[in-house]
Amino acid sequence: MTEAYAVPVPKGYRVGDWEVREPIATGAFGSVYAARRVGAGTELPLTAAMKFLPTGTATPRRLAHLRELIDREVELYRRLRHPRLVRMYQTLTVDDPGRPELDGATVLVLEKAEGSLSALLAATPRPAAGPALLAQIAEGLAQLHDAGWVHGDLKPANVLLMADGSVRLADFNLAAELEGTHAYTPAFSTPDYTPPELLWTEIGERGRRIRPSADIWAFGVLSHLVLTDAFPLPGATPTARRDAAAAYARGVDQLRLSPELPDDWREIVGACLTRTHQQRIGGAALLRRVTAAAGQGRRAFRLPALRSTRHRSRRGALAAVLAAAAAALAALLAYGIGVSAGGGGAGSGPGATANVSAAAYGASELHTDRGVPPAYRLLIVETAHDCDQEEVSPVLIAAMLKVESDFDPDLSDPANDEYGIARWTPRVLRWWMNEDGTPGETVPEPPFPPAESIPAMGRYLCWIAPRLHADLPGDRRVLVAAAYRRSYRTVNAAGGVPPDVRAYADRVAHFLEEYAPPGKK
Numbered sequence: 054m055t056e057a058y059a060v061p062v063p064k065g066y067r068v069g070d071w072e073v074r075e076p077i078a079t080g081a082f083g084s085v086y087a088a089r090r091v092g093a094g095t096e097l098p099l100t101a102a103m104k105f106l107p108t109g110t111a112t113p114r115r116l117a118h119l120r121e122l123i124d125r126e127v128e129l130y131r132r133l134r135h136p137r138l139v140r141m142y143q144t145l146t147v148d149d150p151g152r153p154e155l156d157g158a159t160v161l162v163l164e165k166a167e168g169s170l171s172a173l174l175a176a177t178p179r180p181a182a183g184p185a186l187l188a189q190i191a192e193g194l195a196q197l198h199d200a201g202w203v204h205g206d207l208k209p210a211n212v213l214l215m216a217d218g219s220v221r222l223a224d225f226n227l228a229a230e231l232e233g234t235h236a237y238t239p240a241f242s243t244p245d246y247t248p249p250e251l252l253w254t255e256i257g258e259r260g261r262r263i264r265p266s267a268d269i270w271a272f273g274v275l276s277h278l279v280l281t282d283a284f285p286l287p288g289a290t291p292t293a294r295r296d297a298a299a300a301y302a303r304g305v306d307q308l309r310l311s312p313e314l315p316d317d318w319r320e321i322v323g324a325c326l327t328r329t330h331q332q333r334i335g336g337a338a339l340l341r342r343v344t345a346a347a348g349q350g351r352r353a354f355r356l357p358a359l360r361s362t363r364h365r366s367r368r369g370a371l372a373a374v375l376a377a378a379a380a381a382l383a384a385l386l387a388y389g390i391g392v393s394a395g396g397g398g399a400g401s402g403p404g405a406t407a408n409v410s411a412a413a414y415g416a417s418e419l420h421t422d423r424g425v426p427p428a429y430r431l432l433i434v435e436t437a438h439d440c441d442q443e444e445v446s447p448v449l450i451a452a453m454l455k456v457e458s459d460f461d462p463d464l465s466d467p468a469n470d471e472y473g474i475a476r477w478t479p480r481v482l483r484w485w486m487n488e489d490g491t492p493g494e495t496v497p498e499p500p501f502p503p504a505e506s507i508p509a510m511g512r513y514l515c516w517i518a519p520r521l522h523a524d525l526p527g528d529r530r531v532l533v534a535a536a537y538r539r540s541y542r543t544v545n546a547a548g549g550v551p552p553d554v555r556a557y558a559d560r561v562a563h564f565l566e567e568y569a570p571p572g573k574k
Contacts, residue, residue, distance in 0.1 A: 059428055060084040060105040060158060068160050069145045070097065077102060079427050087165065097142055104161040105147075107154070127161070129225045133200050137193030139213055139221040140164040166213035166221065170279075174209055178282035182218070184318075187276050188347035189220035191340045194272060197222070198265045198336040201231045205238045205263055207271035208246045209278070235262045244291045245284060246271040249302035250330055252295060266330040269339060273325025276343075280318055281311040285326060290439045302328050317346040418447040420568050425451045426460050429474075429503055436511035442518035444529045450511060452564035453534050456557060462503050472499030475506040485509040510537075517541050525549055534561040 059079050066073040070092025077085040083106040090099050130141035143162040147155045173180055180186070190212055197204055204211075205227035213221045229236035238261055244252070248270035251261065277285040286301065287309065288294035300306040308326055310319055321342050324334035334342075418434055419425050425433070433454070437447040457476040458464040464471075470478045479499060486509045518533050520541040525532055526549055535550045535558045536543070543551055550558045 060107050060155070062086055062105055062155065066155075067091065068103065068147055069143065069162075071101065071103060071145075071162060073103060083107070088162070098164075100165050101142060102163045102165040104163060105155075106159045106161075107157075128230075129202060129228050130161075133197070133202070135193070135196040135200070137189060137196055137220060137222055138225075139166070139223040163223075164215075164221065166223070167216050168214045170209040170212035170214065170220075173214060174279065174282075179280065183279040184347035186212075186214075186220055187272075187279060188344050190222070190275070191272065191336075191343040193220065193222040194268050195336045195340045197228070198268070202228055203231065203236045203238070203263055203265050204228050204268050204271075205236075206243060206246070207268050207275065208243050209275060212275075229263065231265070235264055237261065238263050244295045246274050247295075248330065249298045249328070252299060264330055265336060266333040269325050269333045269336065270330075272339070273322045276318065276325070277310065277314065277322050280315070281313050283311055285310055285322065291435065292439050304328065315346075317342075321346060418570060419451055420570050423567050424455075425568060429454070429460065429507065432503060432507045436508050439508070440511055440515035440518075442515050444518045444533050445511060445514045446530070448565055448568045449514070449530045449533065449561075450507065451568045452530075452561050453510070453514075453537065454507070455564045455568075456534075456560045462506075463500050465499065473501035473506045474503045475501075475510040477501055477506055477509065482506070482509055485513045513537065521545060528562060528565070530565060531558050531562050534558060 060083055062073050062084065064073060064075070070090055071088040072091045074087040074089055077087055079085070083104055085102050085104045088101050088103040090097050090101070127141070127144055129138075134140065141161055141163050145160040145162065147158040147160060149156050170186065190207075194204065194207070204222065204225070206224060207222070211222065211224040213223045215221060227238050229238045248267050251263065251267060274285060277283065284294055285308065286294045286297040288297050297306065301308055308323065310322060314322065321334075321339070324342075325339070327333045418437075419430065433450045434447045437445055437450055454460055454474055458474045460474060462474045464473055464476065466472065466476065469476075472479070477499075482501060482505075486505055514533055514537060517536045518529070521529070521532055521536060522545050525544070531550065532544055535554050538554045538557055539551055
């Protein structure tokens with residue numbers, strides 16, 4: 054394995070009755086591997102997906118975060134067994150003092166999927182099976198809600214497709230059990246699928262209060278995307294679409310559903326995407342209407358492309374997907390930790406379902422075999438896309454993170470009061486950590502997680518770029534980087550890169566070349 058995985062596990066490594074095979078996915082905290090059963094437990098399947106979480110070696114802050122997410126996921130798996138929810142077979146703990154990076158890791162042994170809805174949409178933006186798939190997703194939501202749980206993060210990446218074409222909902226580390234009308238989840242989710250009432254909700258000691266209606270909103274967004282290849286709210290970036298959702302909720306803008314949405318689905322999506330949660334359709338009524346619109350009842354819908362792809366090469370699959378829809382790969386996060394790779398290869402060609410690895414994400418904008426960690430590519434690319442300044446590109450952000458910290462999220466430099474992957478000073482970070490431009494009420498404490506540091510870097514660079522004089526000589530990207538180190542005023546006054554940061558600027562320039570994809574240097 055040449056890519057940096059959050060939890061590197063060698064092929065052939067054994068945990069319990071399982072032997073690790075090829076990698077499937079990675080994220081900032083954990084990694085998923087395909088596995089085969091080598092023990093005698095005949096009640097267990099022959100293959101599975103093993104999710105490794107470093108609960109024995111993490112820092113105290115990260116350990117507490119991981120433990121909360123694991124506990125949520127394991128509790129749901131242990132208490133719920135439904136056809137539309139991915140199954141957990143076992144939880145294991147690695148006992149291997151000889152491998153300190155693995156010793157103490159928690160391992161979830163999960164049902165292995167063939168791919169995710171994200172990968173299907175990337176290869177086939179409007180799959181013919183879309184209505185039937187949506188009927189199964191609605192059934193999964195109904196099963197969750199009937200059992201008294203809220204998913205909390207429904208999106209295409211968390212919808213898994215099995216070998217027989219059936220659907221499983223997955224990634225339950227934000228799921229929560231209802232306490233009356235509400236549940237409590239951690240204070241983060243995917244903005245494109247978050248209802249407007251939760252975008253700026255207050256966060257209490259127990260987290261954010263959430264209702265089942267939040268999953269209904271997410272289903273409406275997902276349905277519109279599956280059936281029209283577009284989000285129901287306008288905007289080229291998640292930030293713009295978030296602002297459109299807020300304007301819609303305030304009544305100052307209208308919902309503009311695609312004219313390509315069939316009439317029966319238009320009514321369903323409209324009933325999901327209401328301005329207030331009180332107006333939203335209930336889960337049982339939603340299932341009835343979706344089942345009728347899909348015309349498939351509740352049976353599994355078979356996807357031939359998923360069943361005939363095992364002998365195709367991964368390289369062919371990646372080429373097919375990237376050529377078809379590179380921009381659509383931003384949310385391949387199956388199993389809840391990283392970009393899904395789907396284990397056993399994938400098919401190529403029209404309509405094929407491709408399983409794209411973490412190593413492939415961002416390949417159209419970053420030279421992905423030059424050391425940009427897979428766990429950060431989604432953040433880097435999406436952060437750049439949120440800025441309308443041409444200089445602020447994924448390549449620039451990746452190059453700067455390399456020079457600032459060598460991608461080390463735990464960097465600590467007290468002498469300069471700089472911390473984390475982007476070397477933020479706490480009193481400066483507070484001015485750039487909020488998307489609406491308001492400073493944080495308190496100075497954050499280091500270490501700063503990449504999910505906070507990288508978007509803040511993008512906002513600051515986006516603010517810097519138009520303030521640099523237009524007639525400055527040299528690469529504008531390098532000038533922006535130099536201003537990040539010193540200030541735009543200093544760069545303007547020096548007429549270019551100041552002498553005291555010339556070595557820094559030269560290193561950034563080197564990695565701009567290194568990370569630029571072929572043909573875009």
